[in-house]
Amino acid sequence: MFEEASEVFDNMFKSSFPLTLTFIVFLPAVLILVSPLPAEAAHEFTVYRMQQYDLQGQNYGSRNAILNTEARTVEAEVLSRRCVMMRLADFSYEKYQKALRQSAGAVVIILPKNMSTMPQDIVQQFMELEPELLATETIVPVYFAMEDDELLSIYTQTQVSSSSQGSSSAAEVLLHSATANGFQMVTSGAQSKAVSDWAITSLEGRLAGVGGEDLPTIVVVAHYDSFGVAPWLSYGADSNGSGVAVLLELARLFSRLYSHKRTQAGYNLLFFLSGGGKFNYQGTKRWLEDNLDHTESSLLQDNVAFVLCLDTLGNGDGLHLHVSKPPKEGSPQHALLKELQMVVSEQYPDVKFSMVHKKINLADDTLAWEHERFGIRRLPAFTLSHLESHRSAARNSIMDMRPHVDLKKLSRNTKLIAEALARVIYNLTEKVSLQQEFGAQVQEEQLASLVDWLTTQPRAAQLVDKDSTVVSTLEYYLGRYLKDVKRHFVRADKRDPEFVFYDQLKQTMNAYRVKPAIFDLLLALCIAAYLGVVYLAVQVRGHSHYRVSTFTCSLVVQSE
Known part of the structure; x- marks a missing residue:
């Protein structure tokens, strides 16, 4: 750059142009050459x-x-x-x-x-x-x-x-x-x-009890999507990766029991992984509509014992059963409540267990817990969580990452839930553990691998389409343990959409x-000042030259 500037000066002084004209023509060119490079x-x-x-x-x-x-x-x-x-x-x-x-x-x-x-x-x-x-x-x-x-x-x-x-x-x-x-x-x-025609995908699979389709059905539900202030940073380790991990482990555990006639119980088990949970449980809403309003044969239309929703179970020293309506004594849901209390008191006395009653508030923009979607359709349902309130910030945060899941507590909660469910399903009068009765036990390594996989990728609903690896992998896991695994899709209504997602996330x-804008302003002022000085110099030089020429001419005339 500076070598080019020196060449310009050499040519300037060697040229035959007048000095003033040289400065006027060539100095701006030099300034351009030595000016800062583009950004x-x-x-x-x-x-x-x-x-x-x-x-x-x-x-x-x-x-x-x-x-x-x-x-x-x-x-x-x-x-x-x-x-x-x-x-x-x-x-x-x-x-x-x-x-x-x-x-x-x-x-x-x-x-x-x-x-x-x-x-x-x-x-x-x-x-x-x-x-x-x-x-x-x-x-x-x-x-x-x-x-x-x-x-x-x-x-x-x-x-x-x-x-x-x-x-x-x-x-x-x-x-x-x-x-x-x-x-x-x-x-x-x-x-x-806006992203048009986006499909939220949900998955279901079932285990048939002994005695046919007329048996009462227990539904186990967990939403798999995550939420946070930025979708691409939403890993949802505890909410609700832990709930998904517990559901898949329960599916594995009971599929093993239901594979033998001796341990096949008198309940149908239906497992449901819902999408769009963080968007007012859109996947669950459509699934209920499809099963209760638009079909004649569905396990939900028959005798539903209760719906157990799993949400945020990977940490904490307590376990809370959130209900919209306290269960009636003698009902299957009341039996589960009693068994949960019994298992906690017998095997996990350090766990603080309680039932939290909250009525469904339809005036709110969003529902508090997933079980409320079932409660609106008059299905007995509740949610198990280590969180005492649905307003906990941990449920919707990009900070909910892998370190927020304590595998020991997740394993403890899984064992506790599996034990209580088994006691209800098999009507165990003698309070023996699941492992003692059937030799079945929760695999902690399986839970750890599930949580590790779920937290390696964001699972925001806007990022998980029907062709994503999240959906296909979850479907694979369900297919290993359950029968009749199906996909369910929900798309927003084009005329009056309940949800709209956007791209460029x-x-x-x-x-x-x-350089700041003021640098260009000062540079322009300097150039203007320079041109002004050059102009004045030209004017003064021209005037002086005129006076010298006049004086010389007068001397010549006088000498003649």
Whole structure:
């Protein structure tokens, strides 16, 4: 670059043009040659967009996916039309609201590589904030990115630049603004749009009891999808990977018992893995409609003893049976309640067991627990969970990752549930354990492998279509243990959709190193000043030349 500039100077001085004309013509060319290069990509990284969906006519999440604006941190005084970067360690709802109030162009929240290293109070605080972030829709694109060395360096430089704007000296601010390097954040994707004809998939399989189809049916249910503020970061380890793992282990355990006539019980067992659980249990709703309204032969239309829903069972020191209506004494559901209490008192005295009664509130936008879908259709149902309240932040968080599942407690809860179910199904009068009676026991290695597999991939409903590996693998597991494994699909009504999903949930973002806009302004002013000086120099030189020429001519005339 500078060699080219020197050549220009050499040619300039060797030329026969007047010096003034040379400066006017060639100096701008030199300035162009030595000016900074166009912006170069400093870093390319993957970003995950905040949820965007419609549920029952209500809009949620970020409604925009396009980002092309300069980066700032929240310390900057002016955030309007800027991309505000925040680290999770420094994140707060007040700072987030500050960015929105100042009409920020975008928000990027940087997450640590290893969530388990974060202090528990920060993790808990963010989990509680996630519902608030989604409570109101925003046109500002909100992204999450995983921290790496390059991104951390960009954040640090941007933070220094943003903090300097608060300097008391206007000259310092102006000088720093002109000389500092900034970063232009640009996403590569297009604007988000609604995904048409998306199918939520649910799976069912059954074990037939001895005596035919007229037997009472016990239904075991768990939704397999996960939820969090960003779909691509929603792994749902405890909610509801643990529930799925327990259901599959129960299917394996009872399939072994039902494979022998001696241990085949007088109950039909129906296992159901529902999709769209985090979206008001859409898969369960459609499954009930298909089985109760549009078919003549269904196990649900016959004698349903009870429906047991499994939700968030991978941790905690307690176990709670959530019911919409307390079971009547003498009913199968009351028998399960008593057996659960008995097994806890006899085998797991450290577990705090309780029944939590909550009526179904149809005025709420979403149902509290999955069993309420069955309760609306007058089927006796309840949910087992280690959570005492459906409002727990752990049910809908990107922080619900593999470390949140305690395999010992998951195994304990699985054994407890299997034992209580076996006592109801086989009407065991002598309170012996399942292993003592039938030689059957829960496989802890199987539970561990299931949880490990479920937490290796996000299972948000927007990401799990009918052809996904999640659905095919779950179908494979059910097919190993159960009969008549079927798929059920639910698609949103095109005229009045209950749910709408959107794309562009995962994109590539480029951080371009650029000079601030004020640098171009100052450069333009310098060029204008230079041209003004050159113009004045030409005018003065021309006037002086005229006077010298006139004086010379007068001398010549006088001499003659």
